[in-house]
Amino acid sequence: xxxxxxxxxxxxxxxxxxxxxxxxxxxxxxxxxxxxxxxxxxxxxxxxxxxxxxxxxxx
Amino acid sequence: xxxxxxxxxxxxxxxxxxxxxxxxxxxxxxxxxxxxxxxxxxxxxxxxxxxxxxxxxxxxxxxxxxxxxxxxxxxxxxxxxxxxxxxxxxxxxxxxxxxxxxxxxxxxxxxxxxxxxxxxxxxxxxxxxxxxxxxxxxxxxxxxxxxxxxxxxxxxxxxxxxxxxxxxxxxxxxxxxxxxxxxxxxxxxxxxxxxxxxxxxxxxxxxxxxxxxxxxxxxxxxxxxxxxxxxxxxxxxxxxxxxxxxxxxxxxxxxxxxxxxxxxxxxxxxxxxxxxxxxxxxxxxxxxxxxxxxxxxxxxxxxxxxxxxxxxxxxxxxxxxxxxxxxxxxxxxxxxxxxxxxxxxxxxxxxxxxxxxxxxxxxxxxxxxxxxxxxxxxxxxxxxxxxxxxxxxxxxxxxxxxxxxxxxxxxxxxxxxxxxxxxxxxxxxxxxxxxxxxxxxxxxxxxxxxxxxxxxxxxxxxxxxxxxxxxxxxxxxxxxxxxxxxxxxxxxxxxxxxxxxxxxxxxxxxxxxxxxxxxxxxxxxxxxxxxxxxxxxxxxxxxxxxxxxxxxxxxxxxxxxxxxxxxxxxxxxxxxxxxxxxxxxxxxxxxxxxxxxxxxxxxxxxxxxxxxxxxxxxxxxxxxxxxxxxxxxxxxxxxxxxxxxxxxxxxxxxxxxxxxxxxxxxxxxxxxxxxxxxxxxxxxxxxxxxxxxxxxxxxxxxxxxxxxxxxxxxxxxxxxxxxxxxxxxxxxxxxxxxxxxxxxxxxxxxxxxxxxxxxxxxxxxxxxxxxxxxxxxxxxxxxxxxxxxxxxxxxxxxxxxxxxxxxxxxxxxxxxxxxxxxxxxxxxxxxxxxxxxxxxxxxxxxxxxxxxxx
Ligand code: SF4
Numbered sequence: 071x072x073x074x075x076x077x078x079x080x081x082x083x084x085x086x087x088x089x090x091x092x093x094x095x096x097x098x099x100x101x102x103x104x105x106x107x108x109x110x111x112x113x114x115x116x117x118x119x120x121x122x123x124x125x126x127x128x129x
Numbered sequence: 130x131x132x133x134x135x136x137x138x139x140x141x142x143x144x145x146x147x148x149x150x151x152x153x154x155x156x157x158x159x160x161x162x163x164x165x166x167x168x169x170x171x172x173x174x175x176x177x178x179x180x181x182x183x184x185x186x187x188x189x190x191x192x193x194x195x196x197x198x199x200x201x202x203x204x205x206x207x208x209x210x211x212x213x214x215x216x217x218x219x220x221x222x223x224x225x226x227x228x229x230x231x232x233x234x235x236x237x238x239x240x241x242x243x244x245x246x247x248x249x250x251x252x253x254x255x256x257x258x259x260x261x262x263x264x265x266x267x268x269x270x271x272x273x274x275x276x277x278x279x280x281x282x283x284x285x286x287x288x289x290x291x292x293x294x295x296x297x298x299x300x301x302x303x304x305x306x307x308x309x310x311x312x313x314x315x316x317x318x319x320x321x322x323x324x325x326x327x328x329x330x331x332x333x334x335x336x337x338x339x340x341x342x343x344x345x346x347x348x349x350x351x352x353x354x355x356x357x358x359x360x361x362x363x364x365x366x367x368x369x370x371x372x373x374x375x376x377x378x379x380x381x382x383x384x385x386x387x388x389x390x391x392x393x394x395x396x397x398x399x400x401x402x403x404x405x406x407x408x409x410x411x412x413x414x415x416x417x418x419x420x421x422x423x424x425x426x427x428x429x430x431x432x433x434x435x436x437x438x439x440x441x442x443x444x445x446x447x448x449x450x451x452x453x454x455x456x457x458x459x460x461x462x463x464x465x466x467x468x469x470x471x472x473x474x475x476x477x478x479x480x481x482x483x484x485x486x487x488x489x490x491x492x493x494x495x496x497x498x499x500x501x502x503x504x505x506x507x508x509x510x511x512x513x514x515x516x517x518x519x520x521x522x523x524x525x526x527x528x529x530x531x532x533x534x535x536x537x538x539x540x541x542x543x544x545x546x547x548x549x550x551x552x553x554x555x556x557x558x559x560x561x562x563x564x565x566x567x568x569x570x571x572x573x574x575x576x577x578x579x580x581x582x583x584x585x586x587x588x589x590x591x592x593x594x595x596x597x598x599x600x601x602x603x604x605x606x607x608x609x610x611x612x613x614x615x616x617x618x619x620x621x622x623x624x625x626x627x628x629x630x631x632x633x634x635x636x637x638x639x640x641x642x643x644x645x646x647x648x649x650x651x652x653x654x655x656x657x658x659x660x661x662x663x664x665x666x667x668x669x670x671x672x673x674x675x676x677x678x679x680x681x682x683x684x685x686x687x688x689x690x691x692x693x694x695x696x697x698x699x700x701x702x703x704x705x706x707x708x709x710x711x712x713x714x715x716x717x718x719x720x721x722x723x724x725x726x727x728x729x730x731x732x733x734x735x736x737x738x739x740x741x742x743x744x745x746x747x748x749x750x751x752x753x754x755x756x757x758x759x760x761x762x763x764x765x766x767x768x769x770x771x772x773x774x775x776x777x778x779x780x781x782x783x784x785x786x787x788x789x790x791x792x793x794x795x796x797x798x799x800x801x802x803x804x805x806x807x808x809x810x811x812x813x814x815x816x817x818x819x820x821x822x823x824x825x826x827x828x829x830x831x832x833x834x835x836x837x838x839x840x841x842x843x844x845x846x847x848x849x850x851x852x853x854x855x856x857x858x859x860x861x862x863x864x865x866x867x868x869x870x871x872x873x874x875x876x877x878x879x880x881x882x883x884x885x886x887x888x889x890x891x892x893x894x895x896x897x898x899x900x901x902x903x904x905x906x907x908x909x910x911x912x913x914x915x916x917x918x919x920x921x922x923x924x925x926x927x928x929x930x931x932x933x934x935x936x937x938x939x940x941x942x943x944x945x946x947x948x949x950x951x952x953x954x955x956x957x958x959x960x961x962x963x964x965x966x967x968x969x970x971x972x973x974x975x976x977x978x979x980x981x982x983x
Contacts, residue, residue: 081399088388089228096392098399101233101247104192106177108235108248109400111392113228 075116078127082116093117099125131911135571139578142488142548153581153905156551160582160951165554167489169410170237171496175553179249181506184965186515188251188271193506195265195272196250197280199455202226204255204283207290214374216709216726220381223456223712227389234396234423237410239439239497240446241393241423244454244505251508254458255283256708257322258293261510292319295703304692310659311512312845313648313689314640315743318633318700321510325523325637326710326727327463327614327622327630328452329717330445334473335626337433338383344721345376345383352376352724372724378711379721382456386712387432390447394427437484441473442494446501452713458507461632462524462558465614465624467543474542488545495549502558516838518970519961520557523836527614529572530563530592533607537565539572547575551582556953556960561615562587563595566922577911580931581904585955588618588930590892591922595621598891602830605735616737618959619834619863619892619928623735627719629727630737634701635822639741640689642833643859646749647847649681650772653688657847657855664688671769675761682749682809686816693740694820694829701823704728730823738822738829739891742813744839744846745863747795750809751851751870754802755792775848778855790852796866798877803884806864814889830891833863837956840970858973862894863928868976875980876920883924890927896955898932898977905933913982930955932974939963939975 074080074095083094097114100107120126140147144167147155166172182189206222213221231246245252251271255262266272266280288294296319297305308317318324332341352369400406401420409416422439430444445464453459476483478491486494507522517523528546530538550560562576576587599610599621609628613621617637622630630636648655648664655663665688667681709726719734720727730736759766766785774782793802810833818828839861848855851867860867864882871878875897882895904910921929932955942949946964954963954974963971 081395084395087395088384088391096395096399098396098403100404103248105179105248106236108233109396109404110231110233110247111396111399112231 072120074114074118167552168493174500179504181521183514184518186511192249196246198246199252200255215707216378219709220378220711224385227385242450244450251506255287258291259284260320261322295707299699307663312655312663313644314693315638317696323509323513325461325632326459329628332626333431334435339432345380349376375724379715382712383715390427394424397424437477438473439484456710456712460523466526467528492549496553499555503555515841516836519965523617524558526558527561533611559959560587563592564589565592583934585960620832627734629717636737636739639743642742642746643748643846645685646752648685658845736824738825742833744835744859745833747860750795750806753805755789755851758792778848794870796871796878796881797873798880803881810885832892834894835861862896864893865896893927895929898979901935
């Protein structure tokens, strides 16, 4: 079962950061809409099940 | 006489080759040809700007949809901490949100930070109450169906905790019903969740949050030491418990804001190091450099003091996003921007000692800020959205003025901000210019050029008049009274490190001007919109003498204003007790010193208790003049006949209506009506002063203005004796003559305005329309306008703002809106994109009398 930590978009939150928690990561994706592109970060966990995520891209 | 050297300098700064033509004309043509923006970046950002304005209460762009991220995280935060003290709950909700919220950075941005899950998303505030939440949830144009059930569950959860439930308990059912109609005044904050705040940015820019956290920690330590000191002193120690809680809440919030800003730092670095940036406007290398610099800035501010202009702009923006978009939704973009940012501009652009940059780069940064404001999505209640068409929100910053010793406070940064506005051509944020003849010519010329481009801003406020008023009526010391900035559209508020201003609770809110007249004629019953007893019982108007009529009007003013002030302070009480904003408190030196929340108002240093008439009340003046003229002086009609005609909305009484329309009208320098205006405004000032809100024994001051309620509330205001029919626009501004009824020219308007008790009035809005041919296309425009401004200033008028737009252009824009996206008009205290206005609002602007100057 793939997990977030194996995904290209997963960036672990460094230990010295305020929002660090064990396993916490940023899911960072480049997104586009009719007004242009932007980079979006949402909170995720390294062991989160990536099976249902349509954006999963293996590293 | 205008100086040629000044004109040349401005043309050079703006990179305009005039070729002997008027500057305004060349700028206009350039904009049509090349589009707004002084650099490839801002041209790109303008083209893809995510405008988020509303028209008719609806969001104009279909892409704007709600998100429940904030509401969800705040609900989780509240559930997890429900047993805590209210101010700690507020801090913990903010902390939970900032830790877990999504963030994003858009291409080409130089200033980063947003309050929503994705661009174009609206975030909701369930802690306000059910009414506004349900209005959004049930609107399927903005709420995707999959969010509805979750949203409704949140509404259920918050019912017992919301601001509505905290406030409603203090009202009797009758008052509650009257307030809720919106017929006699603005509905309560807890119904539409509309409020505003002016954060004291200066303290964060100068100190950085880390220093302020240490300050709170020291305060907590000192308080703990104090309570351990022998012998026990209950009187002194008791209040310390509440203060300790407040300081702890401030620190939870401030630490969370630093952490959240650093999430942006992390994101910027990850983008720079991991993503393909090759199609950036300046190329991949340049964008990577910019993103790494953004990463560096966001790691340092707002934790640390700002060093240069880039730090200051970013730190200010972060504070704005949190204090006015996340912790609470608060309208406004209040600041004395040139004064606030001057030390950082000087360090970066002039001295080049910190974050060195060119003047052109500073202009670009301000253009980026303006575009960022244009993308701000807000979720105020429908009543407020309806009266604010064509904008996202009331975003108004202030510039200029003099210091307390009479020295010009305009700097090169003032000019840079005005130049950026000229370049980027956005309607938001609007600008208010603190006008004094002592302000230097270059700045005044730039103000004029913005007006001549048709922006409708800067709106002009009389610096000296407002300096004096702030000292005399609010008791501010000269150095504070000199540095006022508009809180929202029209009312000056203090700026500086201990000066948080609020509206709706302390200042702001308002009663409907024309309603005090129409209610006096109907014994307080509203037969036009709500079918309810909204005003006071003042008797059968068909039997009124002239004196009875004046007395009835006065009673209606008292009744309606009583409800408003009662509502304001109930809200203020509940906000302080249950819905504090600890981060906003953390920004203010006084709140930190005293250990009190942002809504605490006892012993506040610079109180500012004021409230509006909006729409403005000049209709009442014209009504009274028409009645006096035809009923009591000429005796051609009886009161009973007039009431019949009004009841019929003048249908079948056209001849009579024309006669009432021909009675003396305000704005024509006619003492017959101007004396009535003077009486009306003096009575209103007396009534306002009699209402003594917390913290200020001299009583409240008055601000007559209109927002765009003069159009949108036309359906709520019955037919008026001066000749207006139900549904038609009322008088705009606070003292503007009725459209088309000022027939004696601009000086006569100013003379009528000058006969009002201006020294007692905190702000009163005057809208004027000037010809494009003179203002934009003539070399003598600046001189003629300057002469007009001299008369205005000599007459001690408070305010004036101008529309400079051709009727044919507005008509063309009505027919082919897609070709006129850039067309901006002044509506009231703000400027709007013309194509986003309702047809009725557009027609009202077209119908304003175009004054001939010179
Ligand atoms: S949420 Fe999806 S896109 Fe994001 S890291 Fe996990 S698998 Fe990848």
